Amino acid sequence: MAPQIAPSILSADFARLAEDVERVADSADWVHVDVMDNHFVPNLTLGLPVVQALLKHSPLPLDCHLMIEDPDRWAPEYAEAGAKSVTIHAEAAKAPIRTLRAIRAAGARAGLGVNPATPVDGFADLLGEIDMLLLMTVEPGFGGQRFLDVVLPKVRRARELIKGRDLPVWLQVDGGVSAETIERCAEAGADVFVAGSAVYGADDPAEAVRRLRGQAEDATAKAGW
Numbered sequence: 001m002a003p004q005i006a007p008s009i010l011s012a013d014f015a016r017l018a019e020d021v022e023r024v025a026d027s028a029d030w031v032h033v034d035v036m037d038n039h040f041v042p043n044l045t046l047g048l049p050v051v052q053a054l055l056k057h058s059p060l061p062l063d064c065h066l067m068i069e070d071p072d073r074w075a076p077e078y079a080e081a082g083a084k085s086v087t088i089h090a091e092a093a094k095a096p097i098r099t100l101r102a103i104r105a106a107g108a109r110a111g112l113g114v115n116p117a118t119p120v121d122g123f124a125d126l127l128g129e130i131d132m133l134l135l136m137t138v139e140p141g142f143g144g145q146r147f148l149d150v151v152l153p154k155v156r157r158a159r160e161l162i163k164g165r166d167l168p169v170w171l172q173v174d175g176g177v178s179a180e181t182i183e184r185c186a187e188a189g190a191d192v193f194v195a196g197s198a199v200y201g202a203d204d205p206a207e208a209v210r211r212l213r214g215q216a217e218d219a220t221a222k223a224g225w
């Protein structure tokens, strides 16, 4: 799959979300929405009512990343509201297979997220249940953190697992993805790139997205994935 770019509105202006989404409408593929509950992670952002409001204004599909304690309770509601991709965390879900199936049944792509220190090999048999595997490349909770290179071998292993099973599972990296790090991620096999501060911290967010996409495309072609 050609690389896709998903700007994270965690680094946008929360009082002007619709306008900030509009700024990347012609250059990005998705809008990444970080839902944090101050329990699974030590930060509180936004929830279903804000996602419902944003859905009315966003020209791009929403990719909702649920960093919450009880994703089994909430994830299907995000899909039913109209989010096109909903990711739950493996560390938080109590019934991940049921929840992933409920997300798909509600018409969204089902994502499974794993933290930097969570091994991915144990989820190999779940790949048929998901549309995207999200590998955190920072500890979840905040934007603007430094990229964790220590996760890169896991990105490569995940890509090999996906390839070995010949499944159309997207591999997303999230956290610290920037012009300095995106090529390493693409070389390791990632194909969906979340970038918050690298996009919304730039003077021209649309140009930042185009630049990231170009780098990812070149690195992917070079790696031959």
Ligand SMILES: O=C(CO)[C@H](O)[C@H](O)COP(=O)(O)O
Pocket: 008, 010, 011, 032, 034, 065, 067, 138, 139, 140, 141, 142, 143, 144, 145, 174, 175, 176, 177, 194, 195, 196, 197, 198
């Ligand atoms: O899930 C996240 C943090 O938990 C964010 O999506 C991520 O950190 C994006 O921000 P940045 O690109 O600035 O690291």
Ligand SMILES: [Fe+2]
Pocket: 008, 032, 033, 034, 065, 174, 194
């Ligand atoms: Fe995220």
